Amino acid sequence: MTMNKIQFQGCGIAEILEDNYIQEHKAPTSLHEPVVQGDDTLDAFYTPLKSLPFFELHKEKCIQCHNCVRICNEVQHRQVYTVDTLGYPALVSGTYDYRDTECNNCGQCVSACPTGALKNLLDSGKLLSANREKVTTVCSYCGVGCAIDLEIENEKVVAVSGSFTSDANEGNLCVKGRFGHEFINSPERLKKPMIRRGGKNGKLEEVSWEEALKFAADGLNKVKQKYGAEGIGGFCSSRATNEDNYVFHRFVRTVLATNNIDHCARLCHMASAVALEMSVGSSAPSASTPDIRMADAFIVVGSNTTETHPVISSAVMKARYEDGAKLVVIDPRRIEMVDHAHVWLRPKIGTNVAVLNGIANVIIAEGMTNEAFINARAEDFDVFKATVAKYTPEYVESISEVPAERIREAARAYGKAKRGMLLWGMGITQHLTGVQGALALSNLMLLTGHVGRPGAGFIPIRGQNNVQGTSDMQGQHNALPGYHHIKDPADRAKFEKAWGAPLATNEGLTVVEMENEAADGKIKALYIMGENPMGSSPDVTHVEKGLRNLEFLVVQEMFLNETAQLADVVFPACSFAEKDGTFTNTERRVQLLQPAVPRVGESKPDWQIICDMAAAMGMPFTYESSAKVMEEIASLVPSYGGIRHERLKNGGLQWPCFDTDHPGTRYLYAERFPTVSGKGKFCPVEYENLGEEADDKFPLVLSTGRLLEHYHTGTMSRRNIGLDAMKPEGEVEVNPIDAKLFKVAHGEMVKLVSHHGEIEVKVKVTERSPEGTVFYPFHFAEANANRLTGSSFDKMSKTPAYKRSAARLEKIA
Structure with a gap:
């Protein structure tokens, strides 16, 4: 029997059996033959361990290397595996079903297996992985930006494996990254343009590109001529590339001639962007994933990291378990991260500010401030100190219900650290x-000086794959690419010269404002690229009214999602696997997409569709390729000055990258902040009890969010067999005390009702959500969480309050 040596993920150089054995799943005599006696023992040995529909483990092919055990225990920290008396991997549950364990189906064990004993059941290929064409690109799900290898057979993606080219993930993947790309080959992909003839009551029908472009151009021009440019708006997409968004931005500002443009950062991290610009002069995250691995203390707040960003959570776990980093988790729900925390603060929903001020109070009171840093690099400390003086742990406990001593423990963990890290999400x-x-949070960073050094800093963890990049391209109402301001004459002049057209001087409307004005009849047309506001925007009933009220709606999408179904024109867009371009992840890492398979039908990259539209409306753009688009971006956006496609093939570059010799920047603010004074600014904030309150009619508080298994509105993730099998429907988390109060049982269908609407959902009775609070995910169109949320928003960022809606449960007769 011949032996090959192949480099395997997580295994180093592993000796494996000849290819035909692995391919045909034959058990050779030269492997560890089980020394077993009796039918029961034999049956147990030959019964595979199953994680349906993702993977199986067959012990007869196992060489007892225990790579699966180690990667699960030491990288994922899940303790799914043990070793049986014969030396083979076994489940800690003593059963054969991974669902009986804490397995999250990440497939890391599959990637570490050198013999094929662990088999990917969703691998639809016939060749060995080692013999397939592989194309390195970037995952299109969350903001971690994992590098992946798309494995190709017969011009189809048949499997996905982790790539070691990027520090963002170091070869690690989550369940969506490894098993969530069947949507690429979905038969539901849009293949031809569609238009709706005969008005709003007509049906969408497939037409040629020529006819669709003319129809769309005529419709938008008609609205523009009748109502003016301010009657039109555009939504760009955090799932599209930087190049796509830049060209779309130019199109909206010059061809449509309006500043009514926005994207999903408005709905998630715009509050972080506004706050950081106020405090340190830039909305950029200061640190990188390698810094997470080096930190010796964390405060993770409002982020269910193990579910929404599993690969980042693995970096936290590395620091926690390998280097002894202290972990503080602040979250009303008992999320999985709590099981790994040294300190868990469980505040009432809406009391974050009080709790964080309480931590600052203790750091000051107990002398843990970094006086040298404050004196040299911060201002307005005295005002801040006076503000937080009243936020003693006891006072904060009276507001938040977090025990005072826990607040002190959290403050000491972060305040005494050498390298502290702040990670936060949409909570x-x-x-x-x-x-x-x-x-x-920014005040805590300035107080301790945990910034500008390896292993220290802050990261507002981005939710979508290119939300950072879309923000950099500034698909927003008040700014131009590279954070140039629309109200600044010099900034406008710079882009007017580059784009050859005058720009409007007003600040336009945000997502929610455009949706409201559509419902009120002021916005008459929208062009939506790669967004699904019928699933993601708050108060979807009101959004639907606005979209139906439009005179003309253009949607650019991969699928006929809930928004596209209302459109007058639908353009078929490529998936990430069929085009090139760049994504910028949550750590400012600009990474290259590479086309792996042919385009589906007549679909096109988003930037090309926009160029076609610009030409159809009489203002053609002359971009030859997405690489040329990036060159123009680099000429106008200083932080992208050195970004070129050809420089990104070995893991990307982190901005700022000022020229083509610049190596990129791993962490920011080593010497100064990008403010006028060069110093960070303490910004005192007071706790305010704002948001919908529980009352006799609506005695619960509803919080919405994400699940491990799905992504955003489910347009991509729910078109995957495995992911949808894991979570085929939404469930509302209900505390046992509340379940008893409302007389509902686990698994029962109920009505979940708010001030804004109602849906029918299944009950999941769990202590994960505290008494008086229910949690429901927003991935499920058939029972849309955002039919329950309102469109009230933060005054400064205009970000909606998805986390706090008054609600009740009703039994279904």
């Missing part, structure tokens, strides 16, 4: 006080 930002919450 901070999606409140009416979202900006204040992010400012309170």
Whole structure:
């Protein structure tokens, strides 16, 4: 029997059996033959361990290397595996079903197996992985930006594996990254343009590109001539590339001639962006994933990291378990991260500011401030100190219900650290006080000086794959690419010269404002690229009214999602696997997409569709390729000055990258902040109890969010067999005390009702959500969470308050 040596993920150089054995799943005699006696023992040995529909483990092919055990225990920290008496991997549950364990189906064990004993059941290929064409690109799900290898057979993606080219993930993947790309080959992909003839009551029908472009151009021009440019708006997409968004931005500002443009950062981390600009002069995250691995203390607040950003959570776990980093988790729900925390603070929803001020109070009172840093690099400390003086742990306990001693423990963990890291998510930002919450976090950073060094800093963890890049391209109402301001004459002149057209001088409307004005009849047309506001925007009933009220709606999408179904024109867009371009992840890492398979039908990259539209409307753009688009971006956006496609093939570059010799920047603010004074600014914030309150009619508080298994509105993730099998429907988390109060049982279908609407959902009775609070995810169109949320928003960032809606449960007769 011949032996090959192949480099395997997580295994080093592993000796494996000849290819035909692995391919045909034959058990050779030269492997560890089980020394077993009796039918029961034999049956147990030959019964595979199953994680349906993702993977299986067959012991007869196992060489007892225990790579699966180690990667699960030491990288994922899940303790799914043990070793049986014969030396083979076994499940800690003693059963054969991974669902009986804490397995999250990440497939890391599959990637570490050198013999094929662990088999990917969703691998639809016939060749060995080692013999396939592989194309390195970037995952299109969350903001971690994992590098992946798309494995190709017969011009189809048949499997996905982790790539070691990027520091963002170091070869690690989550369940969506490894098993969530069947949507690429979905038969539901849009293949031809569609138009709706005969008005709103007509049906969408497939037409040629020529006819669709003319129809769309005529419709938009008609609205523009009748109502003016301010009657039109555009939504760009955090799932599209930087190049796509830049060209779309130019199109809206010059061809449509309006500043009514926005994207999903408005709905998630805009509060962080506003706060950080106020505090340190830039909305950029200061640190990188390698810094997470080096930190010796964390405060993770409002982020269910193990579910929403699993690969970042693995970096936290590395620091926690390998280097002894202290972990503080602040979250009303008992999320999985709590099981790994040294300190868990469980505040009432809406009391983040009070809790963070309480931590600052203790750091000051117990002498843990970094006086040298404050004196040299910060201002307005005295005002801040006076503000937080009243936020003693006891006072904060009276507001938040967090025990005073826990607040002190959290403050000491972060305040005494050498390299502290702040990680936060939308549990901070999606409140009416979202900006204040992010400012309170920035104040903690300035107080301790945990910034500008390896292993120290802050990262507002981005939710979508290119939300950072879309923000950099500034698909927003008040700014131009590279954070140039629309009200600044010099900034406008710079882009007017480059784009050859005058720009409007007003600040346009945000997402929610455009949706409201559509419902009120002021916005008459929208062009939506790669967004699904019928699933993601608050108060979807009101959004639907606005979209139906439009005179003309253009949607650019991969699928006929809920928004596209209302459109007058639908353009078929490529997936990430069929085009090139760049994504910028949550750590400012600009990474290259590479086309792996042919385009589906007549679909096109988004930037090309926009160029076609610009030409159809009489203002052609002359971009030859996405690489040329990036060159123009680099000429106008200083932080992208050195970004070129050809420089990004070995893991990307982190901005700022000022020229083509610049190596990129791993962490920011080593010497100064990008403010006028060069110093960070303490921004005192007071706790305010803002948001919908529980009352006799609506005695519960509803919080919405994400699940491990799905992404955003489910347009991509729910078109995957495995992911949808894991979570085929939404469930509302209900505390046992509340379940008893409302007389509902686990698994029962109920009505979940708010001031804004109602849906029918299944009950999940769990202590994960505290008494008086229910949680429901927003991935499920058939029972849309955002039919329950309102459109009230934070005044400074205009981010909606998704995390706090009054609600009740009703039994279904």
